[in-house]
Amino acid sequence: MTDYATRLRRAVSAKGTPACVGLDPRLKQLPPEVIARTTSGRTDAAAVARAYGEFCRRVIDVVAPLVPVVKPQAAFFEELGPPGMDALAEVIRSARNAGLIVICDAKRGDIGSTAEAYARGYLAGEDPDAAAWGADALTVNPYLGVDTLQPFVDIAVERGGGLYVLVRTSNPGAGTFQDHRSDGKPLFTKVAEAVETLAHQTASGGADEYGAVGAVVGATYPEELAELRGLMPHAPLLVPGYGSQGGTAADVAAAFQSDGQGAVVNSSRGVIFAYEQEPYRSRYGLQNWEQAIEDAARAMIEDLARHTPAGVLL
């Protein structure tokens, strides 16, 4: 079995970029052609789930040759109920079949055997068939305590999967609780220290090896990002907030080591709904939406290569 950090490193090297595309389907933003092809004019959950599945599979077809990682957002599928969950499982499977690393962004967290059930369900690790949802990695919420992360860690290590623990999120109000200070130390650094301990414990060896446990650190807080990279040398980072949320390539540069490894940077709306945005909208119209997505993904890759250490990967 190959551990998650090694698989991720190889995938990033092979594609020459740490860009991650977020799969966040929203009915109102789907290309009309996808809607027409899948829904027969209906808006029930089964029809919308078909549209989400078709849209995500075609996004995967476009981005799989370009990027190493995709990040489906579970919430949009869950909103639809059971047909949405069927679509989520199919989308994850399609991405794995296309050779992509899949981070399921579900932000789960619970205690003891309940945490274990989430881990067993979502964290397939190396073998997509090892879990119902088939993801390589999962995002998890630390609020319940370090003991509640352990069942996720155990399953991740057993299966060659990865975890990304929420440390510093990208939203405007992230600081309400994450900045709560004790002796001048905000909560998020305490969470980061716990993540580093788990990352180090699960690293397979070697000075520059990453562990199975990583961290979510938002692109929208560049100073904290630099500090947190330093605090968690063994943790692979997942950096949301680039693009539509306002984070720039310069903002995320500190997430990387000099070899361009150590982080993946996610963009969701900025890539998958590029056909709604300029310059792509004028250039391609709604019909050629896949071309707009390809151009936006290439632009993101180039931007990261130009303004971060990830440029050495090319």
Added chain:
Amino acid sequence: MTDYATRLRRAVSAKGTPACVGLDPRLKQLPPEVIARTTSGRTDAAAVARAYGEFCRRVIDVVAPLVPVVKPQAAFFEELGPPGMDALAEVIRSARNAGLIVICDAKRGDIGSTAEAYARGYLAGEDPDAAAWGADALTVNPYLGVDTLQPFVDIAVERGGGLYVLVRTSNPGAGTFQDHRSDGKPLFTKVAEAVETLAHQTASGGADEYGAVGAVVGATYPEELAELRGLMPHAPLLVPGYGSQGGTAADVAAAFQSDGQGAVVNSSRGVIFAYEQEPYRSRYGLQNWEQAIEDAARAMIEDLARHTPAGVLL
């Protein structure tokens, strides 16, 4: 539309108890008769999901005349993949049809429109058909910040649903991050203050009225429970940790106001797997598992009535 706090108060008054039964199915603990009836000797996800559905529906049949609230744990259904999610939706529907308030214990949390998707999917509120999963109320995780709770609050108020924000969980390591102190004030009291603000804002009026936003506070930390009841006078409490996790009726007494309202106390394994435990195992054997569950539920109700202010409800 009738708001969640009013519906909950009426349900608790009608049944004369604040007891909540947790629906946490686990394959290894299901009665052999349920396995035999549903799985045809198979252990694939679809078979196990049928067993979970059958078991939970029969638990609901037993407890619906006795208690006001059930709390399905999403993780055990999610572990099974799509068939499990089908079963979860059916179990929630069965419980609503039986007149029970349903708190879906899914501990969701995310930012902005993603949080809204979770809320729209799980928080049906008064009309079970208003959301795919049909629950009256949902547990949510506050780590991402107060701004990320607002979409949940908005949907809850719109639909007559309720929220239970994790404040102090029942696990041994709950304090790792929840106790992080700033000027002597632990994080969980800061979360509690935010919950009280939201609870007060969503209360429909009147000095003793509860809001749509409540809190999860574990039975295993009785001192904090008393303090938190005082800090959140408008928040309905969901108190896990009674029974198998070690919390006693005396430990949860402080969760209630003198009229016996203000909290529901959950027991999962201690009730639904009572047939594995003494004195029920010797008394009924595995065959009469439903009778064991009924006796255990009645014992819990009596215990709460005897040792907490909930006794005045009888």
